[in-house]
Amino acid sequence: MSNPLPLWGGVGEGAGEFRLRRMVQDAPDLIPGVKHTPAQAALGEGVDVIPPAIELRHIDKRFGAVHANRDVSLAVQAGTIHGIVGENGAGKSTLMSILYGFYQADRGEVLIRGVKKTIARPVQAIAAGIGMVFQHFKLVEPFTVLENIVLGVEGGKLIARALAHARGELARLARDYALEVDPDAVVATLSVGLQQRVEILKALYRGAEILILDEPTSVLTPQEADHLFRILGALKRQGKTVILITHKLREIMAITDRVTVMRRGEVVAERETRATTQEELAELMVGRKVLLQVSKGAARPGAARPGAGRLAVEDLSVVDASGVERVKNVSFTVRAGEIVGIAGVAGNGQSELMEAIAGIRRAAKGTVRISGGAAHGNARDLRRQGLAHVPEDRRRMGLVTAFAAHESAILGYHDDPAFTGPILLDRRAIVAHCAAQMRDFDVRPPDPHLASESFSGGNQQKMVLAREIGRDPEVLLVGQPTRGVDIGAIEYIHRRLIALRDAGKAVLLISVELDEIMSLADRILVMFDGRIVGEVQADKADERLLGLMMAGIDPRTPREAA
């Protein structure tokens, strides 16, 4: 760093302190009271024991009635990538937010490189060399990348100098870690993948030695996720410590050194990654055996009503607000008793297609028919004809987050005579209905009066599914059914979708998770640039083939499919 502003002095001090501690630790016998944690003991050697980069001791945290963390202790060794897994609502984000000073623990203490630190506010965490990329990004959207980076560390009353300094520093970080991003771009215009990079840059710019990433890959395409892992590898080689929260066990196996499993607010196990398996972790997380891939019988499309296309989409085109054609002449049918998956890299028109089919976005041309009924209609008519819709963005479109769970549970069906009298809603019936759904779908906590926003992501998703599947639809549209959802819930959701299929219903599944598409769908349509570029039978699909088709290349034909 050529021209450090005063701020970076603090970081330098941190490093000095680290060296000092290390010398002290070299002769542990001289220092009474320095104990080895089990993690250190496991590392062996003993002579040159480095204190853990982070140690949390007996952290306890409640949000009102919710006991989010119970007496959690955790040590993370310096220079490693440490995974944390656990079900939705297990308390992972809460624990990390406490470490970052965003929330305050009710009890417990934090040690950074063996030194006890009070971290009551983020500024203290930043000073201690901790950086965090939150599950929901904390960026100022109308600001440029540079402005976001310098916010809070301007180093002087005017920002011009800070911006110039950050520009240089950003170029260096981009070189060192393959973190390229246009410093003058307005954050709102960046893709999620790039916004995440800005978050990582923000942390590194503040001199973070310890980087926490909360579910970084749940919003990324597979390519972006690969890139992220290369960045994390580079960070590790530079001696930085990374804590990675994820629901994807494959990622844990691929990149972490150790992994901690949380369940219902507690740490239930810690494993050396080399010495564990996905199956073991899954079982530890959920507390029972989990099928990582739900088995299903062969589809019997049309068995219920032979030949009938339950959902028929014909020549559908969608033009978005800025006049760009996002869906181009798409036609397909989904028959009763089958699941059709639409694969594609996010942003290739799947979302628009789905919204058009659901009747919440106007199609420029084309028709959508449910069970051979009248062509198209608005969302309300379509629902009456037996269409149910689980939208991609459950927080924005699936629930009213401020509503109590039972109110969200009847959205769109509030005029059903079961829930309403001539004027007033029948509260008791609604609450009972919601409670039954929660039991049926194992929503936790099963409290119909809790605000919808108080449920974790996976449980919110189960609530939306419960509502839509509960209507016994003829056709179900589902978008990203398991985004950000833990494996226990994934298994459950997949089971329910297959059960629906086996009951003779038509299911259209849109997902960016290839694994999900391949394990659920009977037929796979691949979308690229607004068109359906190919169809693959599920049993003939593999990741390579689909991946190429998603990039617009169909290897089965000599020329490009696009």
Add this chain to the structure above:
Amino acid sequence: MEALTYFALLLDATLRVSAPLVLAALAGLFSERAGVFDISLEGKMLVGAFAAGVAAHYAGSMWVGLGAAILVSVAFGLLHGFACITHRGNQIVSGLAINILAAGLTILLGVTFFRQGGRTPQLPTEARFTPITLPGAEALKDVPVLGALWSELISGHNILVYFAYAAVPLAAFVLYRTRFGLRLRAVGENPEAVDTAGLSVEGLRYQAVIICGVLCGIAGAYLSIAQSAGFIKDMTAGKGFIALAALIFGKWKPVPTLLACLLFGFLEATAARIQGAFDLTGASDAVRRAAEALPFVIEALPYILVVLLLAGFVGTATAPKAGGIPYVKER
């Protein structure tokens, strides 16, 4: 030439009428860019005007009046802050309460102190901000166009008018070039980003509310001890809301907000001038009525413009995203 003089006088009046709007709109700008919506600009101006009138009367000094106006207005701003920032109350409700409180309190105290129907005593010239003649105004008077412009339009206002217009570039500088401005804009867009960057959301918002109070106080003082020679009950007469409208019309940006204030001030000045300016002898009843209604139509234009803006006919107004929402971390 006749028309030109008329127009120059109209512009001169526009500057005068717009000055308090500019101050109040900038006050709102600071508060709302920090995410604290403030419909109580009106109320704060009113208590400021009252405090200025009272203090200038007793102390015999406009500077004491100005100081009192700022203090009282800031106190009301802090009240708004205490309700909305510390206790996370509803910003509109709190603003409304402050407006009602201000209207009632100024009348009650005014009547109790002076028994002149809510007026404060007439101030002598020494206790008021009076027009300043800028250097060269006399000498350049007869130089065509530029000289006339200088002496007629620019010169001859009181110091608060000059301050109001100087405050605009100053506000723009603070907002866009300084660390404080960066943080202020950030906290109005996404307080979580500010919080996780290690800054205090509450601290920043309180600072914004205080600046808002200062500017409203000056705007209030302008009304009672510069433009007039004393406080009259309800003397703000909706100016706080016009300023708010200008702020929205100016999309929460300093220079466009200034232009909106000038436009609204121009409309008000025009309305005042054409009242009774037409010779209506021999006109039909309909024409007469239309002529009488015209000033009111012109005065209503700012509001109509804002409604059109909000309906999307004049582009979209993008409010600070976190505006109006209390910052709550743990539910």
